[in-house]
Amino acid sequence: MPDALELLLKRNSAPKxxxxxxxxxxxAMILAAGLRAPDHAWLTPWRFLTVKGERRNALGEVLAQALAERDPTATPAALDKARQAPLRAPLVIVVMAVIQEHPKVPPVEQRLSAGCAAQAMMLAAEAQGYAAIWRTGDAAFDRRVVDALGGAENEEIVGFIYVGTRAGPSKPLPAREIEDYVSDW
Ligand SMILES: Cc1cc2nc3c(=O)[nH]c(=O)nc-3n(C[C@H](O)[C@H](O)[C@H](O)COP(=O)(O)O)c2cc1C
Structure with missing residues (x-):
């Protein structure tokens, strides 16, 4: 089987x-793959933030602070979990959709394009022997987090892509049958 097909068929998120x-x-290869996302009218409706090393602690502070403001009843354990979240991988790529006004390209298409960029980056990570997982959660949809990361009003977080080396065994891939999802029409 060609390597590219094998990569597509065996992609496997890594929670650890x-x-x-x-x-x-x-x-650079990972980011370049993101830049090849399909993109109606070449709006490039996305940008990526890389968060590594010590900066992951700063991101953790942003997540914890946003949680504290979002939910004043959040427990110290929950706040700590949010603070530690970015430390779960050596690299976090924040994928942002940059929504632009366009007569032919509605926001949904721009969000989808940003999602394609996220997927392309995960595949490029796996192609080079790394592993990844796409995470969101309430923090991704919290304006406070977008603002703290320097996002403009027309920018949204599509996902936090955690990237690193897989820890532990790969999970079994789900058995999905083509005919359960596909029919001739
Ligand atoms: C938009 C999006 C958001 C996600 N958010 C989370 C998340 O916050 N936490 C999580 O554990 N998995 C999340 N997932 C699911 C994982 O990324 C992953 O797809 C899932 O664990 C299944 O593994 P697989 O991709 O190898 O099939 C999200 C997936 C997508 C597409």
Missing amino acids: LTAPGPEAEAL
């Missing part, structure tokens, strides 16, 4: 990630 994460050259 560890060091090493991709260094400059591998990371």
Whole structure:
């Protein structure tokens, strides 16, 4: 089977990630793959923030602070979990959709394009021997988090892509039958 097909068919998210994460050259490939997302009218309706090393603690502070404001009853354990979240991988790529006014490209298409960029980056990570997982949660949809990350009013978080080296065994892939989802029409 061609390598590209095998990559597509075997992609497997990794909930547990560890060091090493991709260094400059591998990371550049990952980001370049994101930039090849299908994109109506070439609006490039996305941008990516890379968060590594010590900066993951700063992201954790943003997540914890946003949670505290969103939910004043959040327990210290929940706040701590939010603070530690970005430390679950050596690299977090924040994928943002940059929604633009366009007569032919509605916002939904721009969000989908940003989602395609996220998927392309996960595949590029796996292609180079790394692993990844796409996470969102309430924090992704919290304006406070977008603002703290420097996002403009027309920018949204589509996902936090955690990238690193898989820790532990790969999970079994779900058995899905084509005929359960596909029919000739
Ligand atoms: C938009 C989006 C948001 C997601 N958010 C989370 C999340 O916050 N936490 C989580 O554990 N999994 C989340 N997932 C699911 C995982 O990324 C992953 O797809 C899932 O664990 C199944 O693994 P698989 O991709 O290998 O089939 C999200 C997936 C998508 C597409």
